[in-house]
Amino acid sequence: MKTILVKPLITEKNTLLQETLNQYSFEVGIKSNKIEIKRAVEKKFNVRVSNVRTLVLKGKKKSQMTRKGRFEGYRADRKKAIVTLHKEDKIELLGNIE
Amino acid sequence: MDLKLNDLENSKKELIAELSYEELVPHFDKAIEKYRKKSNIPGFRKGKAPLNMIKKLYGEGIEYSSLEDIANDVFVKYIIDNKMDLMSKASITDMDYKPKEKLTFKVEFEIMPEIKIENFEGLELKKTKYIIDDSRVEDEIQYHRLRNATNEIDGVALDDNYIITVDLQNLDENGNIIIGQSQKDLRIYLGNDNIFPEFKEGFKGIKEGEVRIIDSKNAEGGDKKVQVTCTKVEKVVLPELNEDFFKIITNKEDIKTEEEFRAEIRNEIQKIYDGISDRKLDNDTVNEMIKANDIPAPERYIDVILNGMIEDYKRQFPKQQLPKDFSVEDFKKEKRVDAILQAKWYLIREKMIEDFKITAEEEDYLKIAEENAGRYNIPADKLIEAYKENEDVKMKILNDKVLDMILKKAKIEEVEEEVKKED
Numbered sequence: 001m002k003t004i005l006v007k008p009l010i011t012e013k014n015t016l017l018q019e020t021l022n023q024y025s026f027e028v029g030i031k032s033n034k035i036e037i038k039r040a041v042e043k044k045f046n047v048r049v050s051n052v053r054t055l056v057l058k059g060k061k062k063s064q065m066t067r068k069g070r071f072e073g074y075r076a077d078r079k080k081a082i083v084t085l086h087k088e089d090k091i092e093l094l095g096n097i098e
Numbered sequence: 099m100d101l102k103l104n105d106l107e108n109s110k111k112e113l114i115a116e117l118s119y120e121e122l123v124p125h126f127d128k129a130i131e132k133y134r135k136k137s138n139i140p141g142f143r144k145g146k147a148p149l150n151m152i153k154k155l156y157g158e159g160i161e162y163s164s165l166e167d168i169a170n171d172v173f174v175k176y177i178i179d180n181k182m183d184l185m186s187k188a189s190i191t192d193m194d195y196k197p198k199e200k201l202t203f204k205v206e207f208e209i210m211p212e213i214k215i216e217n218f219e220g221l222e223l224k225k226t227k228y229i230i231d232d233s234r235v236e237d238e239i240q241y242h243r244l245r246n247a248t249n250e251i252d253g254v255a256l257d258d259n260y261i262i263t264v265d266l267q268n269l270d271e272n273g274n275i276i277i278g279q280s281q282k283d284l285r286i287y288l289g290n291d292n293i294f295p296e297f298k299e300g301f302k303g304i305k306e307g308e309v310r311i312i313d314s315k316n317a318e319g320g321d322k323k324v325q326v327t328c329t330k331v332e333k334v335v336l337p338e339l340n341e342d343f344f345k346i347i348t349n350k351e352d353i354k355t356e357e358e359f360r361a362e363i364r365n366e367i368q369k370i371y372d373g374i375s376d377r378k379l380d381n382d383t384v385n386e387m388i389k390a391n392d393i394p395a396p397e398r399y400i401d402v403i404l405n406g407m408i409e410d411y412k413r414q415f416p417k418q419q420l421p422k423d424f425s426v427e428d429f430k431k432e433k434r435v436d437a438i439l440q441a442k443w444y445l446i447r448e449k450m451i452e453d454f455k456i457t458a459e460e461e462d463y464l465k466i467a468e469e470n471a472g473r474y475n476i477p478a479d480k481l482i483e484a485y486k487e488n489e490d491v492k493m494k495i496l497n498d499k500v501l502d503m504i505l506k507k508a509k510i511e512e513v514e515e516e517v518k519k520e521d
Contacts, residue, residue: 011141015148094154 004032004040008093009080021084024091028081030056037081048086055080101176108394109185109211115172117201122161122168129164130157158197165195169203183210186398208396213449217390221508225379226515228371233519235364239339242347244287249332254305258289262304263330269311269323283329297324304328371517379510380501387504388442395441403437403444404430450500458495466491 009025017023028037034052041049059075085091100116130152139147139155152160169190177184188207195201255262264286268279286293288301300312309327316322337343344353348362408429412418430437450456463485464478471478485491 009141010151012143012146014141015151094151 002031002036003029004036005029005044008091010093017082018093022087022090023082023084024093026081026083028054028079030077030079032079032081034081037083041083045091047089047091049083050086051084053082053084055082099172101172106206108208109396110206110208112191113173113176113205113207115169115176115201115203115205117168117172119198119200122201125168125171126157126161126164129160129167133160161197162195165193165201165203166190168201169193169205173205173207177207184208185210185396208398211394211396211445213391213393213445215391215446215449215453218387218450218504219507221383221386221390221504223379223382223386223505223508223510224513225510226375227512228368228375229514229516230364230367230371231516231518234367234517235360237519238363238367239360243336243339243343244289244334246337246343246346248335248337250335252331252333254303255288255301255331256303259334259336260288261332261334262286262288262301262328263332265327265329267325267327269325271321271323273311273323275325287334289334300326304331306331367517379505383501383504383508384443385439387446388439391446393442393445395438395445399441399444400434400437403440404433407433407437447497447500450503451496454503456496456499456503458492458499462495462499463491466495 006027006029009027011025014025017025024041026037026041032040034054037052037054038049041047041052057078057080059077061072061074063070063072065071099118099121102114104112104114106112130149133156134147134149134152135145137147137152137156138144139151173188176182184207186208188205190203191206192204193201194203249261252260262285264284266281266284268276270276286301288298293301294314296312296314300310304310304326306328309325312324312326314322314324339356339359341354344359344362345351348359350362353359353362408420408426411429412420415421463482467478467482467485471481474481
């Protein structure tokens with residue numbers, strides 16, 4: 001089965017987006033598309049998604065020195081989705097806090 | 099918030115507080131906010147993580163760690179609101195937190211006891227009037243004559259008026275020398291009353307170069323023999339009782355006759371004993387005041403006094419270092435009764451100073467400065483400035499004034515006591 005939602009991205013910038021524009025950021029499977037992401041979010045969090053924007057984060061180039069010589073490679077590419085919810089909906093990424 | 103104050107022994111109190119969860123929330127929020135400013139969470143700049151995120155991640159831990167601060171805040175507010183005079187550090191003796199329900203804690207502390215000086219008038223005291231006997235005066239004159247005596251080399255010690263120089267060597271029962279038990283060049287005044295009788299007898303008529311064996315007792319009471327070798331015999335020549343001698347002893351020019359000299363010596367001894375009498379009366383007054391006014395001595399006060407006693411004791415040793423076998427615990431145990439009495443007196447004195455508005459005035463400082471100016475060879479007007487800065491001098495003045503006030507209202511009976519030649 002293809003993984004769509006990998007993890008929510010919680011950073012200072014994303015928190016600001018949540019508070020001001022009701023937009024939530026997730027790391028998603030690299031092959032998932034906007035439609036799949038929309039459905040996954042709506043199903044998982046029981047909310048209405050009004051827009052999805054995605055971008056691919058290119059993996060960084062990494063090199064390693066060993067006895068056999070220098071090995072070069074890349075970290076895996078990742079996909080980020082910024083999901084805009086209906087203005088009346090909200091996701092508690094940190095769970096309910098009393 | 100439910101607060102209850104219980105009385106423990108002496109001036110100790112116990113505060114039992116119970117806070118509901120609603121009352122705790124503002125304290126917790128404050129603690130979380132404080133933590134947030136220090137938090138460093140990936141994805142956020144330092145101190146910029148959202149409050150509810152901190153709450154979710156660390157909320158419970160922060161709540162527990164802030165309980166002591168909450169107890170402290172509640173306690174401090176209680177003390178200030180009730181205008182209590184705290185004497186010692188308070189300690190939390192019990193704490194119970196039921197999450198989302200309530201916090202209960204107990205704090206033990208000591209406050210300045212409430213003091214009422216009720217009985218300070220009409221204390222019954224005895225003041226000793228020392229009568230100086232002629233034998234005491236004669237003893238003093240003899241002491242001065244001995245101190246100013248000259249010595250003449252003589253061959254034989256005919257009576258007590260001689261100083262002999264001897265070497266002492268302990269012997270075993272067979273008369274053999276015990277190595278390591280000898281003393282050399284010991285100067286002994288034969289008129290000294292502290293010489294053991296067997297030695298006094300053994301030294302009679304001893305000649306320079308003579309060797310004698312004296313039977314004596316050791317510290318355990320067993321028999322021992324001491325070999326005495328006399329290396330020098332000096333006759334003590336006492337100075338004549340004339341004007342020159344009177345001047346050396348009294349430092350006064352106008353003493354011409356032996357009667358005047360004796361009167362002066364008697365006067366000096368009387369002054370010393372009058373001082374002893376005054377100090378004894380002061381001590382008795384303090385003791386009677388403590389008996390007449392039952393005041394609890396706060397533990398903190400006692401501890402401060404005991405620590406002061408240790409510091410004083412320390413000063414008796416080189417480099418102010420206590421001996422290795424010194425036990426602070428044993429010392430405090432031994433001196434505790436004295437410290438309690440001192441603490442009680444300090445409280446009585448403080449209260450009387452406050453109640454009767456006793457202060458140290460310019461003339462009080464001047465009196466002490468004039469008394470001490472001659473002794474330190476510093477002009478009184480310079481000394482007075484130093485005294486005004488000195489807290490100990492101020493306390494001495496206040497202490498004397500409090501004692502004077504009590505003594506003026508006391509019933510003092512004079513008791514005579516004769517002072518004879520010192521043993």
